[in-house]
Amino acid sequence: MRVFKLKRENFIPFMKGLSKFGELWGPVRKGDRYVYANEPPEKFVLNAIRTIVPAKKFFLPQKSTILKFKNNEWREHYDVKKRVIFGLHPCDIHALNIYHKFYTRLYPDPYYLKNRENTLIVGLSCLPDENCFCHLTDTETVNEGFDLFLTDLGDKFLVWVGSPKGDESLKLVKDLIEDTTQKDIDEYVEWRKKRRSMFKVSLDLEGMPEILTFNYDSPIWEQMGTACLSCGTCTMVCPSCTCFDVDDEFDIRTDEMNRQRYWYSCVFREYSMVAGGHNFREARSERLKLWYTHKLVGFMSEYGSPACVGCGRCVVSCPVDINVITVAKALLKEKPDAFWARMASSNVEVQHA
Amino acid sequence: MGKPKIGIYGLTGCAGDQLNIINCEDELLKLFDIFEIKSFVMASSAKDEEIELDVAFVEGSVSTEKDLEHLQEIRKKSKILVAIGHCAVYGGVQSMFMGNEEWMERYKRVYGKESAVTLTPPLEPKPLAAYVKVDAVLPGCPIEKEPFLKLAGKLAHGVVPRVPDYPVCAECKWKENECLLLKGEICLGPLTNSGCGAICPSMNIGCIGCWGPIAKENMKSEAMLLMEKGFDMDEVAKRFAIFGGVERAEALKSLVSSSTKESGK
Numbered sequence: 001m002r003v004f005k006l007k008r009e010n011f012i013p014f015m016k017g018l019s020k021f022g023e024l025w026g027p028v029r030k031g032d033r034y035v036y037a038n039e040p041p042e043k044f045v046l047n048a049i050r051t052i053v054p055a056k057k058f059f060l061p062q063k064s065t066i067l068k069f070k071n072n073e074w075r076e077h078y079d080v081k082k083r084v085i086f087g088l089h090p091c092d093i094h095a096l097n098i099y100h101k102f103y104t105r106l107y108p109d110p111y112y113l114k115n116r117e118n119t120l121i122v123g124l125s126c127l128p129d130e131n132c133f134c135h136l137t138d139t140e141t142v143n144e145g146f147d148l149f150l151t152d153l154g155d156k157f158l159v160w161v162g163s164p165k166g167d168e169s170l171k172l173v174k175d176l177i178e179d180t181t182q183k184d185i186d187e188y189v190e191w192r193k194k195r196r197s198m199f200k201v202s203l204d205l206e207g208m209p210e211i212l213t214f215n216y217d218s219p220i221w222e223q224m225g226t227a228c229l230s231c232g233t234c235t236m237v238c239p240s241c242t243c244f245d246v247d248d249e250f251d252i253r254t255d256e257m258n259r260q261r262y263w264y265s266c267v268f269r270e271y272s273m274v275a276g277g278h279n280f281r282e283a284r285s286e287r288l289k290l291w292y293t294h295k296l297v298g299f300m301s302e303y304g305s306p307a308c309v310g311c312g313r314c315v316v317s318c319p320v321d322i323n324v325i326t327v328a329k330a331l332l333k334e335k336p337d338a339f340w341a342r343m344a345s346s347n348v349e350v351q352h353a
Numbered sequence: 354m355g356k357p358k359i360g361i362y363g364l365t366g367c368a369g370d371q372l373n374i375i376n377c378e379d380e381l382l383k384l385f386d387i388f389e390i391k392s393f394v395m396a397s398s399a400k401d402e403e404i405e406l407d408v409a410f411v412e413g414s415v416s417t418e419k420d421l422e423h424l425q426e427i428r429k430k431s432k433i434l435v436a437i438g439h440c441a442v443y444g445g446v447q448s449m450f451m452g453n454e455e456w457m458e459r460y461k462r463v464y465g466k467e468s469a470v471t472l473t474p475p476l477e478p479k480p481l482a483a484y485v486k487v488d489a490v491l492p493g494c495p496i497e498k499e500p501f502l503k504l505a506g507k508l509a510h511g512v513v514p515r516v517p518d519y520p521v522c523a524e525c526k527w528k529e530n531e532c533l534l535l536k537g538e539i540c541l542g543p544l545t546n547s548g549c550g551a552i553c554p555s556m557n558i559g560c561i562g563c564w565g566p567i568a569k570e571n572m573k574s575e576a577m578l579l580m581e582k583g584f585d586m587d588e589v590a591k592r593f594a595i596f597g598g599v600e601r602a603e604a605l606k607s608l609v610s611s612s613t614k615e616s617g618k
Binding site: 030031032033035051052053057062063226227228229230231232233236237248249250251252253257262263264265268269270284316317319320339342343346 | 380518578
């Protein structure tokens with residue numbers, strides 16, 4: 001893999017140069033969090049940690065029209081733009097690699113493929129906060145799945161080239177990059193040590209597939225089910241969640257039918273409902289169990305690795321604290337500090353009507 | 354196949370749902386083009402109440418005996434009956450304290466005495482489905498233009514639409530909003546039907562639940578969560594009640610009594 005150096009003062013021109021490839025998107029502030037937005041690079045927040053929703057929105061948008069039907073004729077509908085997406089962290093790129101496997105292996109998805117083809121992925125290094133746990137999911141560093149990757153060393157960035165497309169894109173900024181020196185490499189090695197020492201979460205996640213399998217009938221699922229709001233937030237913010245639903249909308253203005261594809265969730269009640277009204281997972285606890293066993297066990301047997309990349313989005317997003325960390329802690333018999341656990345141990349008895 | 358024949362009716366309510374249909378100004382001609390409108394008193398006094406309808410849209414709750422008779426007539430002549438707006442779907446704000454046996458007391462407080470209203474005998478306000486079969490619903494207080502046009506589009510093509518079974522939170526995350534519950538605010542998103550596009554949370558205002566309670570909502574968990582965040586159970590119960598309709602009014606009774614028991618009041 002080729003590596004170059006980019007001086008910090010050249011960062012903005014570098015981004016502007018890359019934007020000749022396509023629309024430039026990067027992490028900008030929204031309230032106390034971040035979102036990927038199509039803004040000038042001056043607005044990008046270089047120490048942003050985890051955007052509210054992950055970069056999957058570029059490849060399978062929240063809601064998109066995939067087919068149009070009018071006067072007994074139909075055609076596929078693509079809304080593809082050339083885009084540069086900046087600011088994906090190693091966990092985000094690992095998640096995209098999972099997405100890639102899912103959407104290309106068994107049923108290659110033309111919408112995903114076209115979006116992917118037209119995107120230049122420019123990764124960015126990060127320093128973990130108290131909710132990051134990519135060091136436990138083996139996604140702390142990344143070697144594939146990006147076109148360029150920037151490691152922020154303060155007064156400079158190291159620019160890693162991860163694909164022929166990335167290599168090609170450097171022609172747009174060739175006057176801004178230079179060769180690395182031994183000093184740069186030494187600084188990078190030090191930076192890695194510092195990063196490694198910053199992780200706070202400590203947990204035996206590697207054993208999770210077995211532990212989940214052994215605990216399939218554990219009472220903790222019932223406890224979490226009692227607290228779960230079935231709001232779907234965990235699945236919307238999870239960078240490796242792939243589920244969608246499809247609905248036809250008729251536009252009376254144009255007499256056109258638009259087939260919509262939109263993010264859907266296995267924690268929604270209707271997800272497991274079949275013809276005749278039977279529901280395989282009527283209980284919230286059953287649906288949660290599906291999510292966790294699919295993510296951490298099922299995915300493992302299908303694709304060779306679990307589908308959790310340690311980004312911490314579920315940790316900071318679930319209103320009732322049901323997330324990979326608290327679930328793993330509970331299964332490992334550690335007492336998690338979580339609303340759902342407190343709710344389970346409170347003695348309020350409520351009969352629902 | 355000719356144009357579907359439709360009627361648009363109102364029972365007891367603010368008429369805001371019918372008004373929002375009229376407010377589809379740019380699309381009205383198109384609506385008249387795809388449907389044959391046989392009755393829409395708010396828009397025109399010309400009407401034909403004898404004819405069989407393909408689709409009847411009904412807003413308002415059943416709050417008088419006259420409402421009930423009217424609803425039964427509409428049901429009899431309509432292939433598909435669509436409840437539009439919170440009152441028709443869930444009973445409206447007027448049904449929030451239903452079933453607590455104080456209804457007649459409140460009625461007398463407002464009207465003076467039981468026999469004050471002579472036009473038609475009053476009933477405890479209830480949603481349409483309490484009396485007749487409802488084939489489709491469009492919640493909202495009031496209904497909104499885009500969801501209505503989508504519903505109309507489906508019906509025009511012979512599709513009976515269904516309400517999404519997921520809450521406001523889904524659309525809220527699609528819009529990449531920060532979670533207001535996590536910020537310590539009362540937001541009824543997890544308990545409320547989606548379809549509005551999470552308008553209020555997108556403006557940093559907690560969801561008040563105007564699309565009505567989602568099926569199999571987890572009210573207990575949200576109530577306890579809000580109490581943990583420092584809200585008073587009475588305040589929480591009142592917020593839940595506003596657009597809770599008849600069903601939630603029932604569930605709220607047990608929720609309030611159990612929390613009172615726990616806090617030793």
